[in-house]
Amino acid sequence: VQFVESGGGSVQPGGSLRLSCAASGFPFSTYAMSWYRKPPGKARELVAGITSFSDSTQYADSVQGRFTISRDNAKNTLSLQMSSLRPEDTAVYYCIRTQYYGGNYYYLPSDSWGQGTQVTVSS
Numbered sequence: 001v002q003f004v005e006s007g008g009g010s011v012q013p014g015g016s017l018r019l020s021c022a023a024s025g026f027p028f029s030t031y032a033m034s035w036y037r038k039p040p041g042k043a044r045e046l047v048a049g050i051t052s053f054s055d056s057t058q059y060a061d062s063v064q065g066r067f068t069i070s071r072d073n074a075k076n077t078l079s080l081q082m083s084s085l086r087p088e089d090t091a092v093y094y095c096i097r098t099q100y101y102g103g104n105y106y107y108l109p110s111d112s113w114g115q116g117t118q119v120t121v122s123s
Helices: none
Strands: 002-006 009-011 017-024 032-038 045-050 057-059 067-072 077-082 091-101 104-107 117-121
Touching (some): 017 091, 017 117, 032 077, 045 077
Parallel strands (some): 009 117
Antiparallel strands (some): 002 017, 032 045, 045 057, 091 104
């Protein structure tokens, strides 16, 4: 099982970025997927989740209305479109497969996190 994130960079407040994740080693279309982020000096947190066939999405309150999660099951890819970026969005962003039940997303403890992609929002 492998996750490779890309698309991060440095942007000014109010800017946009699109993150991508290439997943492999498991039947992608049978799992929910999520984006997490780890801000400097803080714990990793769930940013957004999407069910296996995109019928449901969920966002952290802090990104609701600014970020959009999507997936392409034919290409085994996950995306995160980020707009109206703020300095507090600065973090390393990770994608990972998750299980969705009870209205929440849970990553599998047996999976290893990828390298992540750095997003820096600063003027």
